Amino acid sequence: MDQRIIKERHKLLRYLEEKGLRLTKGRESVFNEVMATHGHFAAEELVKGCKEHQRDVSRATIYRSLREMLEAGVIRETAFGEKHQHYEHVYDETLHHHARCVRCGTFIEFDDLGEEDRYRPLLEKQGFKVLGHELHFYGICHACQ
Amino acid sequence: MDQRIIKERHKLLRYLEEKGLRLTKGRESVFNEVMATHGHFAAEELVKGCKEHQRDVSRATIYRSLREMLEAGVIRETAFGEKHQHYEHVYDETLHHHARCVRCGTFIEFDDLGEEDRYRPLLEKQGFKVLGHELHFYGICHACQ
DNA sequence: ACTCCTATGAGACAGTGTATCATCTTAAAA
DNA sequence: TTTTAAGATGATACACTGTCTCATAGGAGT
Numbered sequence: 222m223d224q225r226i227i228k229e230r231h232k233l234l235r236y237l238e239e240k241g242l243r244l245t246k247g248r249e250s251v252f253n254e255v256m257a258t259h260g261h262f263a264a265e266e267l268v269k270g271c272k273e274h275q276r277d278v279s280r281a282t283i284y285r286s287l288r289e290m291l292e293a294g295v296i297r298e299t300a301f302g303e304k305h306q307h308y309e310h311v312y313d314e315t316l317h318h319h320a321r322c323v324r325c326g327t328f329i330e331f332d333d334l335g336e337e338d339r340y341r342p343l344l345e346k347q348g349f350k351v352l353g354h355e356l357h358f359y360g361i362c363h364a365c366q
Numbered sequence: 367m368d369q370r371i372i373k374e375r376h377k378l379l380r381y382l383e384e385k386g387l388r389l390t391k392g393r394e395s396v397f398n399e400v401m402a403t404h405g406h407f408a409a410e411e412l413v414k415g416c417k418e419h420q421r422d423v424s425r426a427t428i429y430r431s432l433r434e435m436l437e438a439g440v441i442r443e444t445a446f447g448e449k450h451q452h453y454e455h456v457y458d459e460t461l462h463h464h465a466r467c468v469r470c471g472t473f474i475e476f477d478d479l480g481e482e483d484r485y486r487p488l489l490e491k492q493g494f495k496v497l498g499h500e501l502h503f504y505g506i507c508h509a510c511q
Numbered sequence: 512a513c514t515c516c517t518a519t520g521a522g523a524c525a526g527t528g529t530a531t532c533a534t535c536t537t538a539a540a541a
Numbered sequence: 542t543t544t545t546a547a548g549a550t551g552a553t554a555c556a557c558t559g560t561c562t563c564a565t566a567g568g569a570g571t
Contacts, residue, residue, distance in 0.1 A: 288468070355504075357486070358496055
């Protein structure tokens with residue numbers, strides 16, 4: 222199995238143990254489905270995906286598991302003005318951000334430069350435990366000018 | 367009246383005229399309520415706010431007006447990992463960012479450090495005209511740990 | 512007054528996410 | 542092994558946000 226997935230799995234296990242929770246078949250299915258997904262995904266896509274590729278897991282369990290994986294740092298939110306929440310897993314991708322054209326809505330992706338790290342100590346001084354961050358630029362793309 | 371609000375009002379009027387629409391009492395109420403709001407706001411807050419401070423405008427009209435003001439460039443979306451869309455008016459360019467607790471949803475605000483400026487040339491080299499940016503941290507706040 | 516187009520409110524509707532609760536499972540104690 | 546307590550799950554009801562439809566109202570020009 223992919224080394225990176227094993228690492229993420231450990232992350233999840235550590236989190237669960239810390240909370241006194243177990244890695245059940247339900248949670249495992251959600252984890253597997255998430256890891257099998259490329260790019261961004263929505264919760265409802267997972268509901269369908271789990272039913273198809275894994276075992277039939279109820280919506281309640283999927284939403285619960287997603288929240289746990291979020292807190293475990295296995296996935297992160299990528300909200301960008303859509304009507305529903307989007308996620309992506311953190312593992313194989315280099316951290317990237319998005320610039321969105323306010324006219325046509327298309328995205329440009331660009332790599333993280335680590336510039337935001339200076340904010341972390343500020344937040345942690347306030348007792349805020351940082352799990353991740355997103356940087357969104359908005360503007361007008363080349364085609365729309 | 368605030369000079370900036372007058373300017374925004376003109377923006378809206380130009381847009382409406384261009385579309386062959388009228389500045390009705392309903393639209394005006396929504397506009398006024400938006401301009402009277404500080405910081406971010408959600409659509410449903412406007413529904414209540416209009417009823418309280420302006421005239422009783424139906425939800426349908428408010429959502430419709432919001433979309434128009436969005437296209438007119440009077441407000442813009444500020445997407446967080448939230449269940450509903452948030453907006454803010456454009457004239458009041460905020461220089462702060464947000465960290466959101468994934469457990470309780472509360473926000474911590476922090477000032478912009480200008481760290482993101484290194485991204486601008488990268489984007490502009492691609493022909494992307496930057497209008498602004500938002501930085502979102504997510505994690506777990508002090509109270510929720 | 513007539514006509515055409517826009518504006519509006521009421522309410523039905525769909526989608527996303529949450530809360531409840533009865534039931535099942537598991538780990539560990541006895 | 543049996544008991545027990547806590548966590549896990551699914552079904553389902555529910556709340557909320559946002560959209561759509563449709564009947565009616567209103568304004569501008571003829």
